[in-house]
Amino acid sequence: MITKGEQITTDLNLTAEVCVIGSGAGGAVIAKELAEGGRDVVLLEQGGHYTKEDFTQREDEMMPLLYEDMGQRMTVDQSIVILQGRNVGGSTVHNLCYCFRTPQPILEKWKREDGLVDMSYEQMLPSFERVEKMLKVKEIPEEQVNKLNHKIREGCEKLGYHGLVSKHNRENCTTSGFCLLGCPFDAKQSMLITYVPAADKAGARIFANCPVEKIIAQAGRVRAVEGNVVDALHRPRRKFRVEAQLVVLSAGAINSPQILLKSAIANGSGQVGKNLHLHPSVLLAGVYDEEINGYTGIPQSYYVDEFINLEKNPDTGYILMPVYGFPVTTATQLPGFGREHSEIMRNFHRTVGILVLMHDQSAGRVEVDRNGKPRISYTVNAREQQLFVEGMRHCAEILFASGAKKVLAPYDNPLWLKPGDDLSAIDQRGLRPNEIPIASTHPQSTCKMGEDPRRSVVSSWCQSHDLKNLFLCDMGVFPSSLGAPPQITTASIADRTAHYIREQWAQLIA
Ligand SMILES: Cc1cc2nc3c(=O)[nH]c(=O)nc-3n(C[C@H](O)[C@H](O)[C@H](O)COP(=O)(O)OP(=O)(O)OC[C@H]3O[C@@H](n4cnc5c(N)ncnc54)[C@H](O)[C@@H]3O)c2cc1C
Ligand code: SF4
Incomplete structure (x- = not known):
């Protein structure tokens, strides 16, 4: 079931085996695969749940509704605008549907420089194929x-x-051209109409309008996730707390480090928020x-x-x-x-x-300001x-x-x-900077994967080096700039991680 914030009339206290934070290309895949694997999943999404009837094809209505900071998220020097989704389905709801697998030389580079294991192109193939089948990937006619x-x-x-x-x-695209404002024909095979409904069908409990503020860890384990249920204008109305045996953070490459830094967890390496690449x-x-x-x-x-x-x-x-x-x-x-x-x-x-x-090899940084908001710096x-x-x-x-x-x-x-x-x-x-507009739709690499816990935030399986029952799964885990459109890579890494969690479940929660 997908519950909207307006339907939540008291504070929420839930328990689950798995709590997934964020419903974009990473989170939706994790939620579906784990729910289908028999796990009791709660999926929390900060934005609203909108469907094709809501997509009016009007910029003035859709930009504030669907984008982080109304489409005006900027670096601290105001030189780069960063577009990211804030709704059930994440950025896949208004992305432009280019589909490319992870380039093989990039996987080889990640193995060579960051020690990633079991992540060759051949080993990624089952995940590429599962994701492409779900998203009905095909040649553009x-x-x-x-x-x-x-x-x-x-x-x-x-x-x-x-x-x-x-x-x-x-699928059955009318070529209307409104992709950036949400597809009013359900032709775009975004997470909103593929993985999220499949997670729902498999029994995941999905909550929209529930931004996570903090992940609580005690004695070397994550225990709970807390935040506020918000209204349509993002004003807090109720509180929620989800106690979970395992947490997967998939809030995107800006908000995931924001949440970790605010929670003061999983940063033994000091790398959380660093190495920001933008594909500017x-x-x-x-x-x-x-x-x-x-x-x-x-x-x-x-x-x-x-x-x-x-x-x-x-x-x-x-x-x-x-x-x-x-x-x-x-x-x-x-x-x-x-x-x-x-x-x-x-x-x-x-x-x-x-x-x-x-x-890009240029690297920026995500920090949090005194109000807990992301502070993004980046110089070309x-x-x-x-x-x-x-x-x-x-x-x-x-x-x-x-x-x-x-x-x-x-x-x-x-x-x-x-x-x-x-x-x-x-x-x-x-x-x-500031003499010509620069934009980014692919922020990445702020919580990078790697086998050296001093240089990376998560392992080759997206598991936190510091907290055994915390996983990260979004564009933030790429060890370097990808050099290609990232949605298939993000979803495929999530698919691979979900299968790892399914297989290792007993050890992970022991
Ligand atoms: C305009 C645009 C065009 C693009 N075009 C393409 C393309 O053609 N091809 C391609 O491959 N890629 C494209 N991309 C990139 C692609 O959409 C991303 O690679 C992919 O969606 C990233 O997945 P993610 O899970 O990291 O983040 P997202 O998909 O952004 O999902 C993160 C989710 O977490 C939620 N969240 C954030 N903070 C919190 C919180 N505190 N609590 C709860 N939930 C939270 C967000 O609301 C969001 O729903 C495009 C992106 C944009 C913005
Ligand atoms: S119908 Fe096709 S072109 Fe129009 S918004 Fe949907 S996916 Fe984009």
Whole structure:
């Protein structure tokens, strides 16, 4: 059963074998697999339970409803916006459905540098296959590649750059283009309509509007989880406490370290909250004579991997991706005022966006401020600033090659380029914080896996080095930047962990 906060009229005191915190790509998979394995599971989610009827396709209504901090979660210097979901199903409810398995060279790197065991590509295969089957992962049909994506593909093909049409987790997609605001047709196979209902069916008790404040540990074991039941405006109304034999923390790479730091647990290594990678991204926009209408159709289907070669070098590189925005988001991201801004927006329907997404070694940190809120710091290092500049030049080339009449690099003081212009103008502007919008949809690595308890927070099986009955399972456990879209990796690591917990149950709770 899924219980909403408004249905809870007294303080809640529950007991369970397993308490899972967070219902996104990590938590929903854990809850389903453990409930199906016969465990008594309580799943706690801080956000609301919304369904297709709630997804109105309006930015002004959906951004506050579905996103952490209304879509305005920022680094402390306000230079990077970080988008994360806050609802049953987590960020999978409004993600863009690219589906990629964990790159093999990254798994090899994690084994080599962090000592991960039993996590080769072959050993991950059963988890990849189970997850892909649940999420109905398949190739995006050629006829569903929209014009925006086609333009980027055309530019790449003319320049000889490698790209591909990716796989996705959609079924009977109407190509409405509203993925970022929740799918009103239940076509997107997010956790909301796959793993969460399956966990429910298997008997998990699911509570929405229940943000966890603290995990209580005593005598080397986790004992309970506490927090407040909140209303639609996130104001505390009741209290809850769940006593559990085992806890799985899956609140995402920002909120999981926040909870651990507030609870003062599982940080013997001092690594909780460190090593934050963001896959930061910067966009360029090309304006064409013809209509593009990039906001209709599947938003992202083409994927440019010319500038990343993980086999050759698993530590660096960048991906180029199509990007589009709804009118208000676009207007806030674009520079200029008055007539200049209005001129850009007038070309909204003729615009193609493309972004550079960095496989970053730059590392930031999540701490908690005196109110217990996450304090996120992150600086793009000098080398990656250079790589961004190189990537932005490639974006401009691609847009011009497919017929853009002008290209905008959205610096505060906008840089407009025309066909034939010297692209070194981008080098001169560079990438300095707060001069150009930077965004992240993939925060990761803040509670990393590893076999050395001095350098990592959890083991190769996502088990806390400090507390035997505490597991972490979300993007925070990646030992380094993934260098690929992360939802399949997150869900597959969760699947693998759930099967480990199922097999080791007696020892884990002894
Ligand atoms: C706009 C966008 C587009 C994306 N596009 C893609 C894509 O195309 N392909 C891809 O592979 N990946 C994509 N991603 C990333 C993908 O969605 C994530 O990798 C994945 O959802 C991460 O899973 P997670 O479990 O770590 O976190 P989430 O899915 O974010 O789940 C964490 C959950 O924990 C809950 N929570 C947080 N704090 C608490 C608390 N205190 N108490 C209780 N619950 C709490 C949150 O509300 C949330 O529901 C995208 C992400 C975004 C935001
Ligand atoms: S494009 Fe497909 S998956 Fe996205 S919102 Fe529309 S129907 Fe749903």
